[in-house]
Amino acid sequence: MEDMIFYDRMQFAFTITFHYLFPQLTMGLSLLIVYFKWQYLRTGKVGYNSAAKFWMKIFSLNFMMGVITGIPMEFQFGTNWAKFSELTGSIIGQTLAMEGVFSFFLESTFLGLFLFGEKRLGQKLHFVTGFLVFLGSWISGWFVIATNAWMQHPVGYEILENGKFALTNFKALFSNPWLVPAFLHNQLASLVTASVVMAAIGAFYLLSKIHEENGRLFLKTGVLFGLLSSVLVAFPTGDWNAKNVIKYQPVTFSAMEGIFKSQTGGSEIILIGQPNLKEQKLDNMIAVPKVLSFLTYRNFTTDVKGLNDFDPAKWPTNIPGLYYAYHIMVGLGTILIAIMATGAFLLWRKKIEGSKWLLWIILFTIPFPYIANLAGWYTAELGRQPWLVYNLMETAKGISPTVSAGNSLFTLLGFVGLYVLLGVFFLLLAGKIIWRGPEPKHG
Numbered sequence: 001m002e003d004m005i006f007y008d009r010m011q012f013a014f015t016i017t018f019h020y021l022f023p024q025l026t027m028g029l030s031l032l033i034v035y036f037k038w039q040y041l042r043t044g045k046v047g048y049n050s051a052a053k054f055w056m057k058i059f060s061l062n063f064m065m066g067v068i069t070g071i072p073m074e075f076q077f078g079t080n081w082a083k084f085s086e087l088t089g090s091i092i093g094q095t096l097a098m099e100g101v102f103s104f105f106l107e108s109t110f111l112g113l114f115l116f117g118e119k120r121l122g123q124k125l126h127f128v129t130g131f132l133v134f135l136g137s138w139i140s141g142w143f144v145i146a147t148n149a150w151m152q153h154p155v156g157y158e159i160l161e162n163g164k165f166a167l168t169n170f171k172a173l174f175s176n177p178w179l180v181p182a183f184l185h186n187q188l189a190s191l192v193t194a195s196v197v198m199a200a201i202g203a204f205y206l207l208s209k210i211h212e213e214n215g216r217l218f219l220k221t222g223v224l225f226g227l228l229s230s231v232l233v234a235f236p237t238g239d240w241n242a243k244n245v246i247k248y249q250p251v252t253f254s255a256m257e258g259i260f261k262s263q264t265g266g267s268e269i270i271l272i273g274q275p276n277l278k279e280q281k282l283d284n285m286i287a288v289p290k291v292l293s294f295l296t297y298r299n300f301t302t303d304v305k306g307l308n309d310f311d312p313a314k315w316p317t318n319i320p321g322l323y324y325a326y327h328i329m330v331g332l333g334t335i336l337i338a339i340m341a342t343g344a345f346l347l348w349r350k351k352i353e354g355s356k357w358l359l360w361i362i363l364f365t366i367p368f369p370y371i372a373n374l375a376g377w378y379t380a381e382l383g384r385q386p387w388l389v390y391n392l393m394e395t396a397k398g399i400s401p402t403v404s405a406g407n408s409l410f411t412l413l414g415f416v417g418l419y420v421l422l423g424v425f426f427l428l429l430a431g432k433i434i435w436r437g438p439e440p441k442h443g
Contacts, residue, residue: 007408008080015073022066024373028194030134037127054438084398091167099143107136149178181240188233193369195226200366203359211437227340251310252383255319256326259306266290267304275320317385325378332372
């Protein structure tokens with residue numbers, strides 16, 4: 001039984017991790033494409049239009065990969081998690097269905113019009129199609145996060161005699177206090193990814209001395225949007241999410257911060273440390289006194305609860321994983337703010353193009369937002385464990401009883417092999433598009 005649960009969870013974790021590499025770029029990139037198209041309409045500079053069409057090619061490739069990897073993930077609700085689907089399907093089925101009907105078709109339809117309809121539509125309608133692609137991608141994120149928000153903080157439901165969850169208040173599903181901060185945090189984090197990727201491609205062009213004019217535009221746009229979005233991810237949206245965790249999942253907050261014993265008169269914030277579950281402490285700890293109390297409660301002397309204040313049966317099942325995921329997210333987010341702030345300062349001083357050391361740093365920063373985004377999702381999901389629906393349905397009770405551990409392992413290995421091939425295919429196509437660069441201004 002334990003093997004079955006482990007392999008079911010590993011399969012879903014692997015497929016959703018690989019899948020989310022693509023939507024996190026497309027959601028952020030869609031906004032930057034709209035920005036380029038708007039700038040073209042406003043200024044008439046053809047370089048902005050070329051940039052919009054170039055990045056829409058990257059968007060399309062990511063969109064295709066997101067669809068390919070998203071469909072098997074959806075099927076796992078029926079194969080590996082049939083009991084969860086049976087009991088909660090009347091609620092989560094609605095949000096996931098709306099994601100497909102209201103956002104996927106909107107996004108895919110107008111993506112085609114943007115790619116192939118510029119001459120027939122004219123520039124203003126072409127801008128509208130780009131805006132609708134952006135709208136579709138963000139609505140998609142809204143419905144997916146609405147599903148996850150209900151699992152984190154279930155609202156508007158009743159449990160029937162047969163154990164099934166029934167939705168009693170449709171409005172509550174979309175006014176869930178967990179939803180808005182999680183959505184804004186996620187979308188801005190996606191914008192960080194897109195901005196860093198754009199700035200990195202611009203840095204690559206300038207360092208390689210190819211498509212240099214485009215490189216300057218991409219670098220400037222990526223750095224400015226990257227600074228704005230990375231700051232907003234930390235505050236206010238990150239702060240807002242942390243307050244939700246404190247309010248609705250306080251034991252999760254204690255585990256995230258590595259607080260094993262309650263701290264009175266002000267709690268320190270942990271910069272570095274390794275969880276020691278046996279002795280219930282952090283080893284090799286570096287901390288700043290009272291800062292956590294201030295960040296959490298705006299008061300340096302407020303008490304903060306530790307794990308010792310909660311029933312051990314309610315503790316997250318993987319405290320080290322949760323702790324490290326959270327601190328990786330925060331650490332990389334802080335590094336990205338510093339890099340983008342340095343870039344913005346050098347842009348203001350008109351010295352960024354000659355600062356090759358920073359161009360190289362930006363170029364090799366590409367993995368950082370991807371890792372930070374995934375670590376953020378791991379924080380949310382590991383923090384909810386051992387529950388599928390927080391405090392209502394345990395993970396062990398949601399698996400499919402007729403799917404063996406061997407079947408799950410076999411299909412997991414199949415997914416790994418297939419996705420490695422898909423990843424190589426994606427990198428080759430993306431590399432070809434990037435090397436070719438945007439269309440010439442006269443094109």
